[in-house]
Amino acid sequence: MNHLPDDLRRLEAEAIFIFREVIAECRKPVMLYSIGKDSSVMLHLARKAFHPANLPFPLLHIDTTWKFRDMIRFRDETAERLGLDLIVHINRAGLEQGINPIQHGSAAYTGVMKTDALKQALTAHGFDAAFGGARRDEELSRSKERVFSFRSKNHVWDPRNQRPELWNVFNCRIAPGESIRVFPLSNWTELDVWRYIEHENIRVVPLYFAARRPVVRRGGNLIMVDDARLPIGADEVVQDLAIRFRTLGCYPLTGAIESSAATVSDIVRELETASMSEREGRLIDFDQTGSMERKKREGYF
Amino acid sequence: MKAISDPKVKAPSGREGGAVQRDLLRLITCGSVDDGKSTMIGRLLLDCGAVFEDRRRALERDSKAVGTTGDAPDAALLLDGLQAEREQGITIDVGYHHFATPRRRFIVADTPGHVHYTRNMVTGASNADLAVLLVDASQDMLEQTQRHSFICALLGIRDIVLAVNKMDLVDFDERIFSGIRDAFAGFSSSLHFRSVMAIPTSAVLGDNVTRRSGRMAWYHGPTLLEQLEIVEIHADAAPQLRMPVQWVNRPDATFRGYAGTVASGELHPGDEVLIARTNVRTRIERIVSMDGDLARAGAGDAVTVLLADDIDVSRGDLLASPDKPPQIADAFACDLVWMSEAPLLPGRSYLLKCGNRTVGATITTLKYRVDVTNYAHLAARQLALNDIAYVNIATVEPIAVDPYQENRTTGGFILIDRLTNETVGAGMIRFGLNRAANIHHADFDVTKAARAQLNGQRPIIIWFTGLSGAGKSTIANLLERKLYALGKRTYLLDGDNVRQGLNRDLGFTEADRVENVRRVAETAKLFVDAGLITLVALISPFRAERRMARAIVAADEFIEIFVDTPVEICEQRDPKGLYRKARRGEFRNFTGIDSPYEPPEHPDLILDTATESAEHLADKVMQFLRRRGVLD
Numbered sequence: 001m002n003h004l005p006d007d008l009r010r011l012e013a014e015a016i017f018i019f020r021e022v023i024a025e026c027r028k029p030v031m032l033y034s035i036g037k038d039s040s041v042m043l044h045l046a047r048k049a050f051h052p053a054n055l056p057f058p059l060l061h062i063d064t065t066w067k068f069r070d071m072i073r074f075r076d077e078t079a080e081r082l083g084l085d086l087i088v089h090i091n092r093a094g095l096e097q098g099i100n101p102i103q104h105g106s107a108a109y110t111g112v113m114k115t116d117a118l119k120q121a122l123t124a125h126g127f128d129a130a131f132g133g134a135r136r137d138e139e140l141s142r143s144k145e146r147v148f149s150f151r152s153k154n155h156v157w158d159p160r161n162q163r164p165e166l167w168n169v170f171n172c173r174i175a176p177g178e179s180i181r182v183f184p185l186s187n188w189t190e191l192d193v194w195r196y197i198e199h200e201n202i203r204v205v206p207l208y209f210a211a212r213r214p215v216v217r218r219g220g221n222l223i224m225v226d227d228a229r230l231p232i233g234a235d236e237v238v239q240d241l242a243i244r245f246r247t248l249g250c251y252p253l254t255g256a257i258e259s260s261a262a263t264v265s266d267i268v269r270e271l272e273t274a275s276m277s278e279r280e281g282r283l284i285d286f287d288q289t290g291s292m293e294r295k296k297r298e299g300y301f
Numbered sequence: 302m303k304a305i306s307d308p309k310v311k312a313p314s315g316r317e318g319g320a321v322q323r324d325l326l327r328l329i330t331c332g333s334v335d336d337g338k339s340t341m342i343g344r345l346l347l348d349c350g351a352v353f354e355d356r357r358r359a360l361e362r363d364s365k366a367v368g369t370t371g372d373a374p375d376a377a378l379l380l381d382g383l384q385a386e387r388e389q390g391i392t393i394d395v396g397y398h399h400f401a402t403p404r405r406r407f408i409v410a411d412t413p414g415h416v417h418y419t420r421n422m423v424t425g426a427s428n429a430d431l432a433v434l435l436v437d438a439s440q441d442m443l444e445q446t447q448r449h450s451f452i453c454a455l456l457g458i459r460d461i462v463l464a465v466n467k468m469d470l471v472d473f474d475e476r477i478f479s480g481i482r483d484a485f486a487g488f489s490s491s492l493h494f495r496s497v498m499a500i501p502t503s504a505v506l507g508d509n510v511t512r513r514s515g516r517m518a519w520y521h522g523p524t525l526l527e528q529l530e531i532v533e534i535h536a537d538a539a540p541q542l543r544m545p546v547q548w549v550n551r552p553d554a555t556f557r558g559y560a561g562t563v564a565s566g567e568l569h570p571g572d573e574v575l576i577a578r579t580n581v582r583t584r585i586e587r588i589v590s591m592d593g594d595l596a597r598a599g600a601g602d603a604v605t606v607l608l609a610d611d612i613d614v615s616r617g618d619l620l621a622s623p624d625k626p627p628q629i630a631d632a633f634a635c636d637l638v639w640m641s642e643a644p645l646l647p648g649r650s651y652l653l654k655c656g657n658r659t660v661g662a663t664i665t666t667l668k669y670r671v672d673v674t675n676y677a678h679l680a681a682r683q684l685a686l687n688d689i690a691y692v693n694i695a696t697v698e699p700i701a702v703d704p705y706q707e708n709r710t711t712g713g714f715i716l717i718d719r720l721t722n723e724t725v726g727a728g729m730i731r732f733g734l735n736r737a738a739n740i741h742h743a744d745f746d747v748t749k750a751a752r753a754q755l756n757g758q759r760p761i762i763i764w765f766t767g768l769s770g771a772g773k774s775t776i777a778n779l780l781e782r783k784l785y786a787l788g789k790r791t792y793l794l795d796g797d798n799v800r801q802g803l804n805r806d807l808g809f810t811e812a813d814r815v816e817n818v819r820r821v822a823e824t825a826k827l828f829v830d831a832g833l834i835t836l837v838a839l840i841s842p843f844r845a846e847r848r849m850a851r852a853i854v855a856a857d858e859f860i861e862i863f864v865d866t867p868v869e870i871c872e873q874r875d876p877k878g879l880y881r882k883a884r885r886g887e888f889r890n891f892t893g894i895d896s897p898y899e900p901p902e903h904p905d906l907i908l909d910t911a912t913e914s915a916e917h918l919a920d921k922v923m924q925f926l927r928r929r930g931v932l933d
Contacts, residue, residue, distance in 0.1 A: 007325045007406055009602070016603035017562045020548045024616055024657065049560070051591040051605070053552035136397045143396040163724045164420050164640050166427040168562075169654050169715050173722040187408060189399050 008196055012045065015184035017168055018147060019049040019131070022182055023056050025172040026129040029182075030122075033059040033086070035071045036248045038133030038185055040078075040204050041193050045184060046131070047082070058085040060121055060130070064113040065090060066101055066250035068226050074205045087125070091117035101252045102231060109250075119155045122179060129172070129180045137189045147186045153177040190246075191271045198264045208267065210244040210259045221255030326534060329410045329425040329458070331449035332435030337466045341435060341504040342398065342411055345526065348511040351400035395425045404530045419687040420640035422449065423727055426456040427713065430534045433462045433525070438477055438501070439470040442484050448673040450485075454492035455636055455689065455729060457709055460532050461489075463499040464525060468517065469506055475519045491676065498528050541625035542566030542574065543703070543711050545656035546618045550605055558589055558605040559614055561657070564710035566622060568598045568606065576612065577619040577627050577701035584609040617658035619701040619711065627701040627711055630733030632665070635705075637684070637692050641718065641725035645684035646815040647692075650849045651725065655714035658700055662716065666693040683812040693734065705729035720845060752832035756790045759931050760829040762854060763922070766841045766901060767864030768893045769879055770871035772910040772918075773838040776864065779919035781836055787932065789834050794821055796839040809890040815846055822850035829858055834931075842898045860929070862922065863904035868893040870911055 004012065022029050031046065033039050046055055061075060079086040091099075094112040101109040122130060136143045146165045151157060163171055174180060185193070197204060214225040216236045223230070225238055230252055232238060243256035244267075261270045332338035346352050352360070396411045410425030412418070426432065432453045436446055453461065463485050471477045482499040489497065500509055501520050508514035511526045523531065543564040550558035568574075572585045586607040588595040598604045608614065621627055639645045645664060653662035670681035670690045684690055705712030706729075716726035753760050763780070765773040774795055784791050796817075800807070804820055807813040818841045828835040841847050851859045871893065872880040883891035890896040906925050908918045926932050 010325055013562060013601050013603040017547070020560055020603075021657070024548045048591045049603070050550065052556060052558075052589065053550050137399050143398060164424040164727070166424055166715055166724075166727050167709055167713050168428075169656075169713065171654065171715060171717050171722070171724045173652075173717060175722060187397065 004199055005195075008192060008199065011185075011188055011192060012048070012196070014168070014187065015042075015045045016049040018170070018182060018184040019046050021170050021172065022129050022131070022180075023050070026180070028125070028127050029057045029129040029131065030060045030087075030125065030127040031055075031057055031131040032118075032133070033061045033075070034133065034248075035061065035067070035075045035205060036133070037193055037197065037204050037208060038135065040202050041188075041196055042131060042133045042184060043078075043082075043084075044200060044202050055084065057131075058087050060087045060089060060125075060127075062114055062117045062121065063088050063090045064101075064109075064117070064250050065095060066113075066229075066252060068205075068207055068224070068248060068251045068254075070207050071205055071248055074203075078203070087121070089117055089121035089124075091120060100229075101250055102229075106253050122155065127179065128174060129182055131182050131184060133185050134183050135185050135188050135190070135193075145183070145186075147183055148172060149181045149183065150174065151179045151181060155179065157181075191268070194264060194268050194271060198268055204264075205248060207245045207248060210242050210262050210266075212240045213243050213256070214238050215241050215243055215256060222258070223254075224251055224256055226251040324534070325406050325408065326431060326529060326532075327408045327410070327429050328431045328433060328529065329412060329422070329429040329453075330433045330435065331412060331422060331446075331453070332466075333437070333443050333445040336435040336437045337504045338435050339411070341433075341464065341466065341502070341510060341525075342409055344504050344507055344510045345407075345409070346398060346400050348507070349400040349402060349526075351398070395421045402526065402530055407529060419448070419452065420638065422452055423456060423638050423640070426453055426458055427709075427727070429456075429458055431460040431462065431529070431532060432458045433464055435464050435466050436481055436485075438465050438467045438481065442481060444674045446485070447488060447675075450489050450492055451671070451673045451676065451689075452638075454489075454494065455638070457706055457729070459493075459495035460534070461494050461497045462525060462528055462532075463497060464502045464504075465499060466502045466504055468501045468508065468514075469503040473501070473503075473514075473516045475501075475517070478520075496532065498522065498532075500525055500528065540566055542568060542572075542620065542622040543627065543708060544568065544604075544606075544620040545658070545710065546614060546616055546620065547657045548616060549614070556607075557611075558607055559620070560603075560605045561620070562603045563598055563600050564656075565600050565708055567600075568604065568620075569596065570594075573623055574608075574620045575623040575626055576614055577621050577629060578699070579613060579618075580629075581610075581612050582623055583612055617656070617700075619656065621701070627703050628733035629699050629701050631697070631699040632693060632695045632734035633702065634668075634691070634693055634731045634734060635714075636729045636731065637664075637690050637694075637716075638727045639684040639686060639688045639690070639725065640727060641723055642686055643718070643721075643725070644811060645688075645690075645726065646812045647683070648812070648815040648819040649843075649845050650719065650852070652717040652719055653694070653696055653714050653728075654717060655700060655702065655730075656710060659717075660700060661697040663695050664692050665695045668692060682810060691731075694728065702730050702733060704732055718845075719848065749830045749832065752830075756832040758789050758832070758834060760832050760834060760858065761931055762825045762829055762835045762837060762850070762859045763862065763926075764825075764837045764839070764841070764847065764850060764859065765862050765864055766839065766847060766904075767866060768868055768871045768898055769840055769891070770874045770876055771864040771866035772908075772915055773840075773864045775915045776908065776910075776918050776922070777836045777838040779915055780922050783919060783923055784834060789932075790832065791834045791836060792828055793836040793838065794825060794828075796821075799824075799839075809888070809896070811843075811890075811896070814842060814890075814896075818843070818846035818850065822846070822853060825850070826853050829854055840892050840898070842892050842896065844899045844901065847901065860905045860925075860931075861901055862906045862908060863901045864908050864910060865900070866910045 050056055091113055099109055099112045134142055144159060146162050148170050149157060172180065215222045216225060216232060216238055222243055241258055242260055244259045244261060245254060245256050248254060259270060261267045330338050330342055398409050398411060400407050410429060412422040412425040434446060434449055436442060465478050465481050478501040500522060501517055502509045502525060504510055508516060509524045511524060513524055543566060544561045545564060546559045547561040550560050568585055568588060570585050570587055573582055574585060575582050586609045588598050589605045589607060619627060647664040647667050650661055650663050653660055667681050668691045669678035670688055672679055673689060681690060703711040712730045714728045715724050718725045765777050767773050777793055781791050781793050799821055804817050807817050821837060821839055825835045825837055847861060875881060882888060883894045892898050
């Protein structure tokens, strides 16, 4: 069939099946678009699933206003190039209160600008299913989550009460007001994502590739100085280092790694011998014990 | 390719030019609570380099805080991701973990060992190619191992690794290992596994997991990891084409594509295919993809096909090989695993989802329940959580199926509760009963409408529900007199009277109550067909059955009246002395005392007998019938 290795082909087909099942059974789906590599792969898979039709759902980006500038540029270019129906939602109330990652700490900031914002947008548009790019290899509580993950009217996840998921027969039925989070990349690993990007020539944000960028060392992390809002301490030095990112989020909360991987195949090679997990650079995963499970229970993706 | 010696490699060596093809083995591990299952998986993950340095450090930190292995890393903490699991030191839910060697990559479903988490094991097993069964060498073969073996066989897993673990606790004694291996061979012979490889291991020391043990020189077979790498999978995939249509792709009037995943067999442009439901043949014209048209698609591929003819095909239809068609049936013999806290009740209507098709379904016969500790067949009238049974099931429309052991996609289904939307059961079809082919609905010339016209009335079911002693029969009796006085043709089906004839074989268990209501509903439907205004006075305690009764007639042919009398008042009245008897414990399952009553959520009419007389309430129903246009 196509040029993909067997394992990627199986993962691709599984994801396409999941996309189609949601479209066939749900009333009003949306794709959570975070602009990262997983979102790029998801978008590519969705286009394959429905080709030659256009995407039968909009994309939703929760903009915290603290994303890397390169991400926003890439988002708008992608939407333009592929003719996507893109919804950008910002928690205006949070913005007016001046909630930011620098003064309020990552936990409080994430709660307001990501979790609350997401819930606002899902409720306002009445979406009953939302695709997310989460993978089971990312974090321990994710390894326990179903592909179709149910949320109550308040968008709450109850990990003790998940529907059994047999074969590829997914039960998509929900009561009015409830919703489903759907994870087509559940069984992918970080390496799969990059191998797939390589085989399929998928475009990703340039920040994934090594380049010299201005950074400061802070609490064991390399934080990029993406704009003037990042306060630089008296004892901190901004230096240009060859860095790249394994995950992308809000720039003050996302640590870079020193790397010379400048192409997708460099990255694949780098990952094959990597010793640290990709979420190592995500400050928000570590701000509280069991923090991802807690965020997910509250409605975070 | 390099020889495979070092498992600490994460990816295929060399670039992927299509030359390096690693396949994917999905496995499930089953064991009882203390068999060392988590330690075993943790060892595989650690030794195959699947655990990153930062996680390893977190593991060391967590092990000191909540671990159970002293200063050594507690591998279970690598797997148990939920807070409650870490706190209680048990596995609650299925978790999925990845590891890889140069030869193969693996997704392991780690399932809980506790007996009451059987449904999670079934979930994990449904997608597994192979099962690793752990047995503690220092213990007798447990019931659990028999249960797990049975479930694996039921879910179609044909290849087993029997890991006889904790060999360090029995001095690496070969006789103990062979004793367990032979005992397993004894009881599993009826389960028809294709391969069983018994391996003596010590997960805690790492012996024979990824490294050969120096302490068991008497063992010459493969290590666990070697066995996982070499076992043949997908060897006997079914050759005949099955492709359930998942979604019809119609971007514009010129394109009508059928999207779906090939369950088995192959597709090529030009192939003749059969639409199973309609028995119509056509040809594959094109296989469309974003990368251009394809010359072939095989099992597991998600494709979009165009058909040569403009015919009726929709979601849930099945494209199949014309020479080996699936069975079309609306009744099946199947194995069923019950996964809900609420019992399975024969006669209750559920939703059945098989492939991409969802239809109404009812368990018509519960043939037997299986005691999974000795595989004995037991009589059963209902099923509880984690019960496994052999049943007959009927669907409201015929569907196309294959035996599960031939095809998991067209032979496996889930049952969904219509009210809670919960997934309540998993079924594996053995064979179709072909009722659809043998029983045809006969159409007659004198129709329901004609009979209704002759009677000069609108036939309808007026369904009174409420507790015993609520006043259902009293009000229904008065109502029938009023209707009779107007010259209406009526019949009153009363719960007590029906139980003396039609339903004299039924008791008061939940299962019998469901059947009791089903028969009355079907009878009422026949009476409506005969042109009668049919009154039903029946406790009918469950919403599901009342909903079924409403669903089997037209929307304007059913009126639900809730005779809303509090249980205290019913008990005071106690016209038949039943409450007294129930309180004295003379009989069980009395609604309102030790059997539940689910009040209607949206009744058409509520009658409050505490404040109004029966006569007045019967008039109220008459007024309601007039407003509804039932009486002219």
